[in-house]
Amino acid sequence: MKALARTMMHNRRALADKAMKAAITARLKAGKDLVSPVCIYSIAEAHGVRVTFNDINMEGMYQRGSPPRIHLSSRRPLPRRAYNCAHELGHHLLGHGSSIDELRENQLVRPWDVPEEYSADTFAAYALVPTLGLRNAFATRGLKPETATPIEIYRIACQFGIGYSTLITHLLWGEGMISRARADALRKFTPRTLRAHILGSLTPNPLIVADEAWGGHAIDAEVGHLLLLPSGTVAHGDAIASIADLEGGRLFEAKRPGLVRIDRPGTEWAAFGRIARTAYVGRAEFRHLEDDADD
Ligand SMILES: [Zn+2]
Structure with a gap:
């Protein structure tokens, strides 16, 4: 029994090593560095994979072919969708066959008992959260993983566009x-209790916190999402609107699809928001297109 456990452990390490290297290569080939948060949909497109959001209750699906395709559920929370895209891209780049990933809560086998699933998850984590980037995220905030508060961990998860428990x-x-x-x-x-701590009240709406250490990359959100940005932040456009000034920053709500430039007058802090419609269905690359006037 011990020998079997040792073999499994050894295999896991070999699989993880291969998946991590594939994730590094995937980022570099798409022209990304090994530090910054990335838009996983554009990485998939850079690898010739077509990504579509569908109104289907599943995690994701990878379809070999030409072009190869990734289908994601528009019903899953935004960070989960990004993670699922990275997971399906892992199946593609690691040479796995077409597969459907059912909702995690419906899966009979523990996913990590299946080597392909363990590999795809490991690929996903390293593609979205590169080691150097993660170390930097803690260091620039003066934090350590063992002592950071849950809210500080949540902020770092937001920065990489992944869920709190995934991080x-x-x-x-x-x-x-x-x-x-x-x-x-x-x-x-839970994310729900953390939101209540951060905002001072309970809300069902997803919350993205982009703090002063955000780093300038895009803030991906959907109509209805809340964005907590540094105090004094101003949005240039009507895709998001400020709704409250809180102790932890200025709270905005995403109001309509589109792109919006955001900055903080008198400081270097700037970012831009990419707002998609709620539960958008269609090609990933078109998700921020503004509604037609006659919609
Ligand atoms: Zn899978």
């Missing part, structure tokens, strides 16, 4: 930056 899993199993006990303690907080 905890990666800190524990991918990077070994936190202990098992620490991961368990962080998991006691």
Whole structure:
């Protein structure tokens, strides 16, 4: 039994190593560095993979062919969609066959017991959150993974466009930056309770926090999402509108699809927002197109 466990452990390490290298190559071939958060849909497109959002209740689907295709569920939360895209891209770049990933809660086998699923998840984590970028994200905020508060961890998850619990899993199993006990303690907080702590009230709307260490890359959101940006931030356009000034920053709500330039007068801080319509269905690259006037 011990020998079997050792073999599995060894195989896991070999699979993880291969998936991590594939993720690094995928970023570099798409012209990305190994530090910054990325738009995974544009990376997939750079690899010739067509990404579409569908109104189907699943995680995602990879279809070999020409062109290869990734189908994602528009019903899943935004960070989950990005992660699922990275996961399906992993299936593609690691040479796996066509496959459907059912909703995680419906899956009978634990996904990581299947080598392809473990590899695709590992690929996804490293493609979205490169090691150097993660270290930088903690360092520039003066934080350490073992002692950062759940809200600080949430802010870093927002920066890479992934879910809070996905980041905890990666800190524990991918990077070994936190202990098992620490991961368990962080998991006691749900995104919902963290939102309530950050905003001072309960809300069902997803919240993206882009703090002062954000770094200038795009803020991807959907109509109805809340964005907590640094105090004094101004939006140049009507895709987002400020709704409150809170202790932790200025709160905006995404109002309509489109692009919006955001900056903070008198400071270097700037970003732009890309707002998609709620549960958008269609090609990923067209998701921020503004509604036609006669819609
Ligand atoms: Zn899969």
